[in-house]
Amino acid sequence: xxxxxxxxxxxxxxxxxxxxxxxxxxxxxxxxxxxxxxxxxxxxxxxxxxxxxxxxxxxxxxxxxxxxxxxxxxxxxxxxxxxxxxxxxxxxxxxxxx
Numbered sequence: 001x002x003x004x005x006x007x008x009x010x011x012x013x014x015x016x017x018x019x020x021x022x023x024x025x026x027x028x029x030x031x032x033x034x035x036x037x038x039x040x041x042x043x044x045x046x047x048x049x050x051x052x053x054x055x056x057x058x059x060x061x062x063x064x065x066x067x068x069x070x071x072x073x074x075x076x077x078x079x080x081x082x083x084x085x086x087x088x089x090x091x092x093x094x095x096x097x098x
């Protein structure tokens with residue numbers, strides 16, 4: 001399997017687990033979370049498994065987009081901006097190590 005295929009499988013797994021948790025009442029069901037969680041998982045997995053600077057860059061961008069989408073209207077803008085800055089910094093530091 002390629003890194004993209006593994007990341008897609010992990011994203012599908014995350015979405016499935018979220019939908020199961022939502023159906024059992026353990027998590028609130030929202031469109032933002034249903035889109036953002038798999039996107040963030042795909043991005044993080046692709047960055048971790050890709051092995052190139054490009055994979056780190058695009059995986060980081062997708063992770064930031066996923067977290068921002070999952071937070072949606074429920075999180076304060078400062079929290080979303082703070083999380084985005086932390087992820088940008090972490091992925092930049094990781095990209096510099098490779």
